[in-house]
Amino acid sequence: MSSGRATIHDVARIAAVSTATVSRVMSGGKPVSAEVADRVRAAAREVGYRPNPAAQTLLRGRSQTIGVVAPDLGNPYFAEILKGVAAEAAEGGHHTLVAGTDEDPDLEYRSAIELARWVDGLLLCAPRMSTPRLKEVAAASRSLVLINRVLRHPSIGAVVVDYQEGVRLLCEHLASLGHTRIVYLEGPPNAWSDRQRQRGFRAAEALGQTVVPVPCGSAMRDGYAAVDEALTHKPTALIAFNDHVALGVLTRLRELGVDVPGELSVAGIDDAPMSAHTNPGLTTFAVSTVELGRLAWQRFSSDPAAGATHLSGELVIRGSTGAAPRRRRSPATATKPQASSAR
């Protein structure tokens, strides 16, 4: 009937049993006579009794709750990870506590430490936090799983997308189309997963492609804003840190009247929902973000610290990449002696 304010004592009184018996009935699987059990359940229903989770947590030492910390909860990438995590966690009888950190490394740390006290395990998308602090967080939390970042540490697990492979696939694809001069629109400075991508480019350079990194970011507006500088490097292809950035790029290119892929091929990473809906469609390295969240939960619920789980993606070729254009105009290809290679 009533709300959840009733305590175990109320139920015990009404059913004329001890609180221990009530507890036994509620948790189930305990030896209780059928008759008493019925009486208790009836009483519980009557007063709308639901056990106080704080009391249970205090006693058991576990809250049946996990924490998820991400730089931007509004970003579809993290939103989908969260969706996957929350769904699996609920399946496993766990609640999900979230914290957005506004891309602020300091807030990342403080949120994680704060949540750690509450939860049974922490899932961190913390691309920017320093390694020492990450270890502090590991020490403060019952178990810690990192997303898209690996750290050799006995109590830190990880689930990572193989972005190095992704970049390799993208570069190979572009190479097969004749592209040798590529601009890479970099992600947030110091982001672990950006470094993975950079490694992929290093491999591509070893195969003869030239990759010019241009500082950018992770949002659509960052891509939009970085296009003009990117073009000064006269690439025939451009790879963005992720699909959102690439979407911004396509918009700016359209404004500038640059033909895609005629004059410039564009590729993204992650395969955002919109990427199949642009014109032309965006070539990208597709990753199932919801699956990433799922894996993170599984990792947590099995052996949190057992190294890194790798999630691979696949190349999705759409209309935004095409054959490299022949050099237009003057053969002054290497006009300005700019840094011709990523450092």
Place this chain on the structure above:
Amino acid sequence: MSSGRATIHDVARIAAVSTATVSRVMSGGKPVSAEVADRVRAAAREVGYRPNPAAQTLLRGRSQTIGVVAPDLGNPYFAEILKGVAAEAAEGGHHTLVAGTDEDPDLEYRSAIELARWVDGLLLCAPRMSTPRLKEVAAASRSLVLINRVLRHPSIGAVVVDYQEGVRLLCEHLASLGHTRIVYLEGPPNAWSDRQRQRGFRAAEALGQTVVPVPCGSAMRDGYAAVDEALTHKPTALIAFNDHVALGVLTRLRELGVDVPGELSVAGIDDAPMSAHTNPGLTTFAVSTVELGRLAWQRFSSDPAAGATHLSGELVIRGSTGAAPRRRRSPATATKPQASSAR
């Protein structure tokens, strides 16, 4: 130093004081001599003491946590609401517990009831839950705020976007361009906010426009799939339940070779981040979703049940709407005697 496993007793022992004194120091604002306070703080730091939140919750009866329930955490609309809520809540020293409900009304109910026991307040995006159940949730939770749904009830508050107004603005805009026959791509059946939109259309019909409702949904793929049926009604303009749907519509129209806005004007609702980046840009009724989340928190932290807070949006006109085409071909305008008016 160490992790968060230390208890108040450890600190008390080290500082050679009672646990009561430790508590006084930690909570602050209590009369404690400076010397003792320092000793306690030093001891606390030494063992890395952080109070056990479950114990505090048990004692205080408040968990400093709010719950957010939404149909789809991966949907940018809800993701941004969550972002707004979580940010404000953190500001106010509260944690945020989330639950995604997979668009399932039953899960909506169970999640809400479940979370209610934990949290100090519940924010529900529950467009499909029945009113009686909603009232049950209200009874089970300390305080309840609904997003995009109002319900006359002494203990239920709400924050709603004025979608009726949005539809009105959109229809007026289209009317001024000469559109009299509009298809509306409906949202999820029984969704409260869809009914608000339908009201807006009723007003438009009173002013002489014909609005044909076509069942659709809330996702991009729904819009994509609904286009073919929509076209059978020969509209000159189409308004989608939201921008995501409209984005799917634009894709399908491009495939079909239908010129937008030449042959068909298209408008969305909500102003998703992508909507400024399509070609043509999407005309829409812009709403600040993050702001919506913020308002929800404010409502919770002030007077949760005091009626409804209204958030208004504004018309954003982009390239996807234009002058209505003159009737092509035969003057058999009303060829098939289809339902000429929304019921």
Place this chain on the structure above:
DNA sequence: ATGAAAGCGCTAACAC
């Protein structure tokens, strides 16, 4: 200003 003690709601020994 500080300590002793009670108790928040629940569960797990331990009796019977």
Place this chain on the structure above:
DNA sequence: GTGTTAGCGCTTTCAT
């Protein structure tokens, strides 16, 4: 099978 008791970690009277 069921009741009694102790106590999870903390805050808060009530003494002193």
